[in-house]
Amino acid sequence: TQVYLNGEFLPPDQARVSVFDRGFIFGDGVYEVIPVFGGRLFRLSHHLARLDASLSAIRLRNPHTPMEWNDIFTRLLAAGSGDQSIYLQVTRGVAPRDHAFPPNITPTVFAYAQPLKYSPPEHLAQGVAAVTTADIRWQRCDIKAIALLANALLRQQAIDQGAAEAILVRDGVVTEGAASNIFIVKNGRLVTAPKGPFILPGITRDLVVEIAHAKGIPCDELPVKIEMLSSADEVWLTSSTKEILPITRIDGKPVGDGKPGPMHAKMFALYKEYKQAFIRG
Ligand code: PLP
Numbered sequence: 211t212q213v214y215l216n217g218e219f220l221p222p223d224q225a226r227v228s229v230f231d232r233g234f235i236f237g238d239g240v241y242e243v244i245p246v247f248g249g250r251l252f253r254l255s256h257h258l259a260r261l262d263a264s265l266s267a268i269r270l271r272n273p274h275t276p277m278e279w280n281d282i283f284t285r286l287l288a289a290g291s292g293d294q295s296i297y298l299q300v301t302r303g304v305a306p307r308d309h310a311f312p313p314n315i316t317p318t319v320f321a322y323a324q325p326l327k328y329s330p331p332e333h334l335a336q337g338v339a340a341v342t343t344a345d346i347r348w349q350r351c352d353i354k355a356i357a358l359l360a361n362a363l364l365r366q367q368a369i370d371q372g373a374a375e376a377i378l379v380r381d382g383v384v385t386e387g388a389a390s391n392i393f394i395v396k397n398g399r400l401v402t403a404p405k406g407p408f409i410l411p412g413i414t415r416d417l418v419v420e421i422a423h424a425k426g427i428p429c430d431e432l433p434v435k436i437e438m439l440s441s442a443d444e445v446w447l448t449s450s451t452k453e454i455l456p457i458t459r460i461d462g463k464p465v466g467d468g469k470p471g472p473m474h475a476k477m478f479a480l481y482k483e484y485k486q487a488f489i490r491g
Pocket of ligand 1: 388414449450451
């Protein structure tokens with residue numbers, strides 16, 4: 211199995227990046243994770259649009275056209291089988307250490323494919339635990355930046371407390387998870403945070419909102435106050451690799467009756483239907 215690095219396909223142990231790469235030194239880069247279901251890149255155009263947004267936010271040019279990206283992904287995926295995911299990252303490139311952007315620098319482009327690790331079935335059947343914690347990240351969480359120190363600290367804090375995810379709270383409002391978006395269900399309505407600088411615009415989040423609108427399920431994009439979280443009937447997390455998972459315990463207390471709810475069952479069935487239709491083409 212090979213990785214892509216700056217125009218070459220190489221075995222991972224032959225792919226070398228300079229210690230002066232600004233990704234390594236400053237976390238100066240952005241990334242994407244694209245799920246591949248039934249051999250097809252799921253919501254590819256959405257992921258490439260978000261990549262464009264991340265790159266322009268950090269003032270980098272996209273090094274590849276959509277067609278070129280597609281060719282790279284196709285070659286990486288050919289070696290694998292079953293459901294996979296693509297990881298790609300673009301850093302500003304290699305230069306002597308200086309915060310200011312160096313002139314005429316070439317970006318470092320890296321991508322690989324790996325098998326998709328689905329959540330264990332009991333996570334879907336019973337839901338997962340989460341803890342709430344202060345959102346200590348910066349004010350541009352809409353950029354899919356490789357600098358994930360805060361996210362890593364927050365996720366580990368959740369793990370240390372026996373939970374699967376940290377639900378992040380800024381000024382009394384739920385922003386998102388450490389690596390997921392958050393939905394609540396109250397009296398048959400979905401609520402999720404509106405897009406803005408404090409959340410990553412999740413591709414799965416957008417799909418859930420889209421499905422809700424298409425199927426007449428009420429869905430609001432409004433600030434989720436912490437009291438709304440604690441009184442919710444259901445809470446879910448969404449991400450490309452975790453899909454839609456019920457959160458059934460928050461800070462040690464049950465959500466609703468402590469079991470995955472009927473709205474989750476409905477939305478997950480609609481999501482799987484959408485995915486199957488996509489796989490069939
Ligand atoms: N929010 C954060 C901070 C993330 O890292 C992720 C990705 O894993 C998400 C949300 C979910 O985004 P997506 O549905 O595009 O995977």
